[in-house]
Amino acid sequence: MKKVLSIAGSDCSGGAGIQADLKTFAAHQVYGMSVITSVVAENTARVLTYQDIAPEIVQAQIEAVFTDIQPDAVKIGMLSNPETMKAVAASLKKWHPANIVLDPVMYAKNGAALMEAEAIDTLITDVLPLADVITPNIPEAIKISGQEISDLAEMKTAAQAIFASCHTAVLIKGGHKIGAATDILFDGQSFYSYSSDRIPTTNTHGTGCTFSSAIAAELAKGQSLNQAIQQAKSYITTAIRHSLDIGQGHGPTHHFYELYQAAATVKKGGFNK
Ligand SMILES: Nc1ncnc2c1ncn2[C@@H]1O[C@H](COP(=O)(O)OP(=O)(O)OP(=O)(O)O)[C@@H](O)[C@H]1O
């Protein structure tokens, strides 16, 4: 069985963070592991507060995993401060795992900050270059690139600018745009786009976590980056279509092995180079 590690924050309401990641791994039938970076008191509507795990405990968790089990892929989510970022970066350099998917989490769906604003420089210089692909949403891509993004052409320009600074493939997610849900990948040479109709729902808590974990699970299974994103796009679209009306804010995505099977057989009509 393929093994996938998530290094991320905990969402006690179960829709995002480590909880979404482990549910996604289970649906993909890969063995999931978790290193917790921060404990977030949040729900579908708001973030109350969070406490970061001490960097040495983050590193010790990574050490515990890697001295025993070699992951086939690693998903990285919430890293709220420069010290946590440096600790994770040092561990990645020590163990150099394959297939690192990094979701540069900065805000929850309701706009609450999950990363300190001053940490952006450390994120760009110390962490992003270590990933195989990064998956910013539009507000995160604006912060990383320093460019405005209001349409597909600007998503492409921003992806090029981010690639130029970290030499990592960049997948900018269009979930925050109006119109079709179109994501753009720039791998340093070519652009690829992954598109689905926008599903009319506000139940989109944890969509980014689910998507990046699905990409990591597919990479662990040996798919190319492009294939992994195609499969993961089908999975997240299906998981949003079946999202749950739970809680008073943005309800969570749904995870089921049956969804994975349904997504895996969806015709790959939305993909074009
Ligand atoms: N309403 C929607 N209908 C269809 N696809 C969507 C919708 N909202 C988001 N997506 C897709 O879900 C994936 C995740 O993108 P999104 O921009 O929502 O991530 P995110 O903002 O990082 O999520 P979060 O921070 O809540 O975890 C992308 O493939 C995006 O296109």
Ligand SMILES: Cc1ncc(CO)c(N)n1
């Ligand atoms: C712990 C955590 N990670 C990521 C997100 C982004 O959705 C969230 N809301 N909570």
